[in-house]
Amino acid sequence: MHPGIIFFLVILGSILFHIFTPWYWTDVASNWGGMDDTITLTFWIGGGVFIAVCLFMVYCVFKFSYKEGRRAEYKPEDKKLEKILTWATTIGVVALLAPGLVIWNNYVNVPKNAIEVDVMAWQWGWQYRLPGKDGKLGTTQVVNINDNNPFGINTDDPYGKDDVMIQSDVLNLENNKPVKILLRSVDVLHNWYVPQFRAKMDAVPGIVTYYWFEPNKVGEYEVLCVEYCGVGHYAMRGGVIVQSDQDYKNWLEQQETYSDLIAKQQNKEINKKKLAKKIN
Amino acid sequence: MSEEYNDNKTVHAQSSETISGGRSGVAPDIDYVRPAEIPEQDLYHGHSFITKWVFCQDAKVIGVQYFLLATFTGIIGLILSWLMRLQLGFPGAAGFMTAEHYYQFVTMHGMIMVVYFLTALFLGGFGNYLIPLMVGARDMVFPYLNMVSFWMFFIAVLVLLSSFFVPGGPTGAGWTLYPPQTILEGTPGSGAGILLMCLSLILFVAGFTMGGLNYLITVLQARTRGMTLMRMPLTVWGIFTATVLAMLAFPALLVGALMMSLDKVLGTSFFMPTILKAGEVLEYGGGSPILFQHLFWFFGHPEVYIVALPAFGIISDLISVHSRKNIFGYRMMVWAIVGIGGLSFFVWAHHMYVSGMNPWFGFFFATTTLIIAVPTAMKVYNWILTLWRGNIRMNTVMLWCLGFIVTFVNGGITGIFLGNVSVDVPLSDTYFVIAHFHMVMGIAPLMVIMGAVYHWFPLVAGKFLDEKLGKWHFWLTFLGAYSIYFPMHYLGFIGVPRRYFEMYDSPYMTSAVGMNEFISLAAFLVGAAQFILIYNIIRTLKVGKPAGHNPWQACSLEWLTPKVPPEHGNWGDRLPVVHRWAYDYSVPGAKEDFITQTTAPSEVANTGVEKT
Numbered sequence: 001m002h003p004g005i006i007f008f009l010v011i012l013g014s015i016l017f018h019i020f021t022p023w024y025w026t027d028v029a030s031n032w033g034g035m036d037d038t039i040t041l042t043f044w045i046g047g048g049v050f051i052a053v054c055l056f057m058v059y060c061v062f063k064f065s066y067k068e069g070r071r072a073e074y075k076p077e078d079k080k081l082e083k084i085l086t087w088a089t090t091i092g093v094v095a096l097l098a099p100g101l102v103i104w105n106n107y108v109n110v111p112k113n114a115i116e117v118d119v120m121a122w123q124w125g126w127q128y129r130l131p132g133k134d135g136k137l138g139t140t141q142v143v144n145i146n147d148n149n150p151f152g153i154n155t156d157d158p159y160g161k162d163d164v165m166i167q168s169d170v171l172n173l174e175n176n177k178p179v180k181i182l183l184r185s186v187d188v189l190h191n192w193y194v195p196q197f198r199a200k201m202d203a204v205p206g207i208v209t210y211y212w213f214e215p216n217k218v219g220e221y222e223v224l225c226v227e228y229c230g231v232g233h234y235a236m237r238g239g240v241i242v243q244s245d246q247d248y249k250n251w252l253e254q255q256e257t258y259s260d261l262i263a264k265q266q267n268k269e270i271n272k273k274k275l276a277k278k279i280n
Numbered sequence: 281m282s283e284e285y286n287d288n289k290t291v292h293a294q295s296s297e298t299i300s301g302g303r304s305g306v307a308p309d310i311d312y313v314r315p316a317e318i319p320e321q322d323l324y325h326g327h328s329f330i331t332k333w334v335f336c337q338d339a340k341v342i343g344v345q346y347f348l349l350a351t352f353t354g355i356i357g358l359i360l361s362w363l364m365r366l367q368l369g370f371p372g373a374a375g376f377m378t379a380e381h382y383y384q385f386v387t388m389h390g391m392i393m394v395v396y397f398l399t400a401l402f403l404g405g406f407g408n409y410l411i412p413l414m415v416g417a418r419d420m421v422f423p424y425l426n427m428v429s430f431w432m433f434f435i436a437v438l439v440l441l442s443s444f445f446v447p448g449g450p451t452g453a454g455w456t457l458y459p460p461q462t463i464l465e466g467t468p469g470s471g472a473g474i475l476l477m478c479l480s481l482i483l484f485v486a487g488f489t490m491g492g493l494n495y496l497i498t499v500l501q502a503r504t505r506g507m508t509l510m511r512m513p514l515t516v517w518g519i520f521t522a523t524v525l526a527m528l529a530f531p532a533l534l535v536g537a538l539m540m541s542l543d544k545v546l547g548t549s550f551f552m553p554t555i556l557k558a559g560e561v562l563e564y565g566g567g568s569p570i571l572f573q574h575l576f577w578f579f580g581h582p583e584v585y586i587v588a589l590p591a592f593g594i595i596s597d598l599i600s601v602h603s604r605k606n607i608f609g610y611r612m613m614v615w616a617i618v619g620i621g622g623l624s625f626f627v628w629a630h631h632m633y634v635s636g637m638n639p640w641f642g643f644f645f646a647t648t649t650l651i652i653a654v655p656t657a658m659k660v661y662n663w664i665l666t667l668w669r670g671n672i673r674m675n676t677v678m679l680w681c682l683g684f685i686v687t688f689v690n691g692g693i694t695g696i697f698l699g700n701v702s703v704d705v706p707l708s709d710t711y712f713v714i715a716h717f718h719m720v721m722g723i724a725p726l727m728v729i730m731g732a733v734y735h736w737f738p739l740v741a742g743k744f745l746d747e748k749l750g751k752w753h754f755w756l757t758f759l760g761a762y763s764i765y766f767p768m769h770y771l772g773f774i775g776v777p778r779r780y781f782e783m784y785d786s787p788y789m790t791s792a793v794g795m796n797e798f799i800s801l802a803a804f805l806v807g808a809a810q811f812i813l814i815y816n817i818i819r820t821l822k823v824g825k826p827a828g829h830n831p832w833q834a835c836s837l838e839w840l841t842p843k844v845p846p847e848h849g850n851w852g853d854r855l856p857v858v859h860r861w862a863y864d865y866s867v868p869g870a871k872e873d874f875i876t877q878t879t880a881p882s883e884v885a886n887t888g889v890e891k892t
Binding site: 100108226229233 | 554657660686689779
């Protein structure tokens with residue numbers, strides 16, 4: 001069999017695989033559908049180039065296979081052709097880059113009305129904090145973290161007192177409300193990623209990083225850590241529940257604030273003292 | 281002025297005599313070649329077994345030594361990849377496989393393949409063997425330093441492999457070695473393992489710098505008469521430019537490894553911020569983990585081109601020789617190599633779009649990254665335009681070339697996905713990335729290496745490798761590797777993350793199970809197929825068909841040595857004199873379909889050859 005046939009079948013197989021693949025995107029559940037569109041566009045342009053180049057190669061292999069006595073063409077350069085190809089490629093590249101940059105511009109500019117969520121990562125788990133009635137998160141420090149202050153909130157920061165503390169690896173979000181994810185880590189790099197939301201960013205110890213999205217499908221999603229963080233990396237999972245307006249409010253009311261926690265701690269102390277007195 | 285000219289004429293008359301075998305009469309002016317500017321090099325000729333084959337100063341032997349040692353580490357990397365695929369395809373099938381082991385194998389596989397296999401093989405192996413021969417030198421300019429370079433590499437490999445036997449085992453931090461986890465408990469091999477890794481890298485860089493200086497200065501200073509820069513084969517251009525990149529990029533890795541070692545041993549905080557671990561605050565503070573990523577990728581991205589540029593160069597030469605046609609657009613090819621090399625220093629942070637660096641960098645690095653696609657695409661066009669109207673020999677070498685074009689274009693285009701910042705967001709850290717970089721800098725360069733082995737083996741050993749075995753080797757490797765990495769992209773679309781010891785059991789990911797099994801089976805097959813080459817080489821050395829002089833009818837100098845395989849000193853009594861570029865194939869009016877670089881213009885006066 002002529003090798004060209006096999007190469008041709010490889011190209012054909014690739015196209016068919018792409019058309020009929022059962023493995024493809026999960027349905028997008030956030031505002032970042034534009035990323036999918038850019039990928040589709042890249043598939044059309046890039047895939048077109050791939051097919052064209054490979055088919056041209058296969059054609060040459062068939063047409064110009066070695067024949068005794070035949071001479072190849074002698075033409076060291078073709079400036080005109082090279083110029084055409086350079087410009088055509090440049091145009092293709094610009095066509096891909098432009099939408100990519102537009103979306104990136106949206107990605108780095110967070111809408112003003114986005115709700116801030118503090119996502120704190122450690123080896124190997126997640127916990128979340130929401131701003132309280134004042135709409136602002138209290139500042140934090142790694143050295144403050146202890147059993148009584150799981151988020152390391154600066155105790156003298158008035159914004160921190162009413163912060164809602166979710167000591168679970170599942171975060172609830174309100175549908176169709178933009179969220180600004182503020183990522184931090186207390187130990188190593190992590191990355192908070194929900195495939196259906198498309199967006200991601202590393203959590204880096206020492207700094208706070210961010211990204212934003214707007215969930216637009218009610219449902220439950222899984223959170224994956226996608227920056228290697230040591231031996232438990234593959235098991236570092238969490239969850240997100242996207243809820244409608246009312247469900248979300250009901251859930252939020254049941255959550256504990258930092259001042260609740262402090263009060264609970266103080267009660268515990270008092271009860272302990274009372275207990276001690278009784279025994280004595 | 282006129283006196284000087286006369287001197288030149290005498291020299292030229294001599295050289296012309298050697299080339300045309302003592303032709304009588306005065307040679308015409310068109311054959312004039314400028315005289316040599318520096319005297320010939322004195323070579324150290326070893327006599328004992330040790331000086332000839334072990335601590336050898338002959339670049340060709342050093343090249344073979346590099347090749348063999350790199351291949352040896354490559355086989356270790358291959359076996360590690362089998363173990364990883366065993367776990368991914370058939371979890372639990374290997375009873376000893378813990379998550380710790382898995383991450384150690386991932387790390388060592390990556391580091392070995394990129395640095396100790398590909399880099400050492402292309403620059404140390406092909407560079408050493410081919411540069412002096414292709415530019416018409418007797419040897420590298422610093423043969424002793426060259427020998428030390430190889431033995432530094434040898435020690436670096438020993439140190440690297442010794443980390444398998446220390447307490448805690450080798451580092452399992454991922455080949456990118458991102459701190460802080462690299463040197464903290466919770467990552468396997470965070471003690472002795474990572475220190476040995478850093479030490480080995482430092483030794484490698486030191487040894488490599490010795491070799492690299494040799495390649496650069498040999499190309500710049502030791503080219504033979506008439507071998508202008510724009511007459512050099514593209515192989516030399518590729519290796520030369522890659523070496524320039526290596527000289528500028530490896531220092532970043534060196535300081536990164538050094539600073540990491542200090543953080544580990546002395547407790548400095550270059551890369552270490554305040555860290556809370558197991559309820560205790562560690563004695564670090566103020567460092568930046570992202571600083572390491574910048575250092576690593578300032579090395580790491582040019583590193584991709586350190587592997588790719590020699591591959592580009594070599595494949596250009598192979599395609600040209602076996603299509604019996606000059607490489608299309610030679611000057612464009614040279615400038616593309618140089619341009620890609622220069623640009624490669626301005627794209628590193630496209631590995632870091634979602635690293636937490638200032639996101640505004642994304643605009644800059646996406647633009648530079650996509651700009652680099654233009655010269656790269658030009659190279660691809662010129663390869664296929666070289667096939668166009670050629671006279672293509674469908675031998676094993678050409679098959680590897682065609683396999684390279686398919687895999688490289690495929691991997692290059694997925695690179696456009698990842699380089700385009702916002703498209704990278706959903707795809708980064710998924711299997712799409714794994715598929716992309718294995719296709720473009722794993723399989724594609726491997727195709728080139730294999731093509732080059734089949735092409736130059738007749739020069740190195742004087743015998744042809746078996747074609748039939750070669751074709752089996754090619755088809756199994758190409759079809760197998762393509763069916764590993766092409767479908768793997770789609771795992772990335774589902775959202776399967778990389779560096780997962782166990783695949784995800786989410787409902788939308790269970791469909792990946794079947795594909796993982798298939799990919800693993802293909803990986804076992806492709807790995808096993810590589811042993812066909814080893815068998816082929818052993819068999820050929822015993823009973824192979826003798827190749828004789830210039831068996832491929834090539835134009836370039838390496839095939840024109842007086843003896844095959846070339847001896848120490850390469851050229852016998854007189855250095856060759858070069859009159860043209862390395863690509864005068866199928867010149868109209870010429871007797872044969874190639875004109876060697878040493879053929880004087882007067883000998884081919886009535887042909888349609890263009891001046892180069």
